[in-house]
Amino acid sequence: MxxxxxxxxxxxxxxxxxxxxxxxxxxxxxxxxxxxxxxxxxxxxxxxxxxxxxxxxxxxxxxxxxxxxxxxxxxxxxTGEGKRIAERICQRHFCLKDFFQIILLLSSEEAEDVACKLEHDISPEACRQIHKFLDFYNTEENLNRDWTKRLKNILSQ
Amino acid sequence: MxxxxxxxxxxxxxxxxxxxxxxxxxxxxxxxxxxxxxxxxxxxxxxxxxxxxxxxxxxxxxxxxxxxxxxxxxxxxxTGEGKRIAERICQRHFCLKDFFQIILLLSSEEAEDVACKLEHDISPEACRQIHKFLDFYNTEENLNRDWTKRLKNILSQ
DNA sequence: TGACATAATTAGGAAAAACTAATATTATTA
DNA sequence: TAATAATATTAGTTTTTCCTAATTATGTCA
Known part of the structure; x- marks a missing residue:
């Protein structure tokens, strides 16, 4: 993970x-x-x-x-500028992929596909919020919170 | 809400x-x-x-x-078919808008914008998971769970 | 190194979406 | 109802992105 x-x-x-x-x-x-x-x-x-x-x-x-x-x-x-731009695109890509895979429990491939499509249109603000959410979730999950289990249960159905 | x-x-x-x-x-x-x-x-x-x-x-x-x-x-x-298709598009739109507004705390306008852009590319499976998440969140929130407060706190920063 | 295979480019064209300018239709109102 | 205003359409371009077919360049190996 x-x-x-x-x-x-x-x-x-x-x-x-x-x-x-x-x-x-x-x-x-x-x-x-x-x-x-x-x-x-x-x-x-x-x-x-x-x-x-x-x-x-x-x-x-x-x-x-x-x-x-x-x-x-x-x-x-x-070029240098090309790399900087690639970095931005990849950041959004991985943020989205993690979200759909880790939180929403899509398969790796499905998460990859969705990330590829959405990465071009998601706003920076929206991406930042998703990022914060992931961060929060990982912390909570490490503490083995009950709600993450309930959530997983529901999302797996 | x-x-x-x-x-x-x-x-x-x-x-x-x-x-x-x-x-x-x-x-x-x-x-x-x-x-x-x-x-x-x-x-x-x-x-x-x-x-x-x-x-x-x-x-x-x-x-x-x-x-x-x-x-x-x-x-x-x-036409009838046109309406059925509009319904599908609107379902995705509102699912996304709710998610970005209610969960991720984007403003109504920003959530609307993001929904407009992503609604064309999000997969049905991903949308269904978001829907389940919303459903879960609303239930939990009604019980006034502590984690939703912590989450809101983090997302508001 | 010359012949063949692989890779890349050029030329030319098609489809999707948008635009401006010009024209046509419909609606309003004096 | 005739003149004007508001709406809508057509004609003709532009841009983006892809394609096929044909050509050119590179790389490999007998």
Whole structure:
């Protein structure tokens, strides 16, 4: 079970000024570059379930606004600003995923799916409240409160 | 404070197979026809913050798929199927709004905004869990449980 | 190293949604 | 009822995002 620290409350869950789509590309690049040493057009296409030409087009736009560095047929890397934005998107993603998985007891996959969809539209304020809730819940749960058991019971039905 | 009945759990929060946009049009028409006896293109445009020609185009599509009845320069009305779909969208909307307002203590306006955005992307399963949670919370709250006070305290900070 | 496979790009197009400007219809009221 | 105001529609664009087919570049291995 993921533990969320009080200090994490400092997260602001700021908006990015990007379209949902562009956020998806940034997020995919960030996640892929954590796993693999290089990120390929094909990988991004695979992750987002689209064809390569769509990726190429998106990369041009992201390069245009200085969120990635790349040359034709070359490497794909987030710039500093790209990384900062990826961080924001991922924070919202994980906040939502934790909430749906830990509190609402959706399966990991279902929670992942929901997070992927909602992360683009949830407001920073709403995300901060969810974060506080998670924080509260984890503390209470550690104390083995009765209400969390009753809640789990109801949510499992 | 809105009270949610156990029986409401029967809500399925099914998907609609419409784009977010089309869902917005259907929802707007449903809400407007509750208040006014007739629904005008101008009203829909006002509610959705877009211009009239965009509405006209959307109405053609909705008519095409038999979700509304209307003739040029005439009345706009949801068909039976249109109403059933509007009902689904509104159920998700109010479920989300209640959650963000009652549990997470967002202002009514902020909760409304968030609900409007998320209602198109949240999965039925996730919505059902939120519903159960609301139900649980209302019961617990009625018993004036200590944990709801602690939670409110934290969320108000 | 040359042939073949893999990966990436370009070119061209389609669908969804929105817009402005121009036109047409309906409603109001003097 | 004729003139004006309010509404609605059409025509024509734009932007975003995706696609297929064709081409180009890169990488591999016999």
């Amino acid at each position: 993921k533990k969320i620290k009080i200090s994490d409350i400092s997260k602001e869950y700021k908006n990015t000024d990007l379209s949902s789509n562009m956020e998806d590309y940034i997020e995919a690049i960030a996640m892929l570059s954590e796993r693999n040493r290089i990120v390929r057009v094909k990988d991004i296409a695979g992750k987002l379930n689209i064809k390569m030409p769509s990726v190429t087009a998106a990369l041009s736009k992201l390069k245009e606004v200085n969120l990635i560095e790349y040359e034709k047929y070359g490497f794909i890397e987030l | 809105k009270k949610i009945k156990i029986s409401d759990i029967s809500k399925e929060y099914k998907n609609t197979d419409l784009s977010s946009n089309m869902e917005d049009y259907i929802e707007a028409i449903a809400m407007l026809s509750e208040r006014n006896r007739i629904v005008r293109v101008k009203d829909i445009a006002g509610k959705l913050n877009i211009k009239m020609p965009s509405v006209t185009a959307a109405l053609s599509k909705l008519k095409e798929v038999n979700l509304i009845e209307y003739e040029k320069y005439g009345f706009i009305e949801l």
